[in-house]
Amino acid sequence: MTILYTQRDGTQDLRPTYPTPTPPTDIFGATDPGEDVHAVITLQVAMTRDMLAAALDLAAGNCEESPDSWSVEFIRESIELQMTYENFLHLERSAQGYAEWGDIDDSIKPFIQAAYRAVDRAYPKGL
Template sequence: MTILSHTETQPVALPPAVPTDYVFGLSDSDDILGGEDVHAVVTLKVAMTRDMLAAAFDLAMRGAYDESIDELPVAEIRHRVELSLHMESPWDLMRDGRNFSDLLYDESIVDLVRAEYRAIDRAYPHLALKENS
């Protein structure tokens, strides 16, 4: 019995996976594994839309808005997106991503949301929108 059934009739063209050095549980300064013997490091690839990436980045930025988003290094942006993937289900990020661009119509946060999209476009440039974002 399988939990999910997946059949693919034709290959889907995907951008290359973004490499990472981040290993949840060992890259954190608190080392959450507490010295336990690591049995395996599991790699998970998640295909994400631009809006999902922005929603994940937004979640990881909560409470850190004293930083200039436009000055964050690409590695830090990617690290924060990956942190959200560790904390949130990809299904939740898919749901949140569906409506994330609607925040561009909220005048109280539009500059912040645009900065988050610019950060995503710098960190994941494969299909970045080039204007009006």
């Protein structure tokens, strides 16, 4: 995973081509209400389908409802909120576990499959 494309002297390495970013659902506060907010930054994160499913599971996996019943807005907001404090390397390792389907306990496979369907609804390929 490449971290920076801009070098210390300001030169830029070639960047890969990514799909068009989805618009953010909200501004998430890293500050407490009433604090003097100095700036709101925009962060765009390129994620695989496995990473999106892992982030959704981490964000909302304790819900009693099936991801099949969740709205696109809820799915996107849940993933975005999870990404405000998720360690990218941890997420990448979690996503690898999803990709290695045989390592997932049979009792949670239906939920994980529903999480993938939810991801596909919220982030259709080529969006």
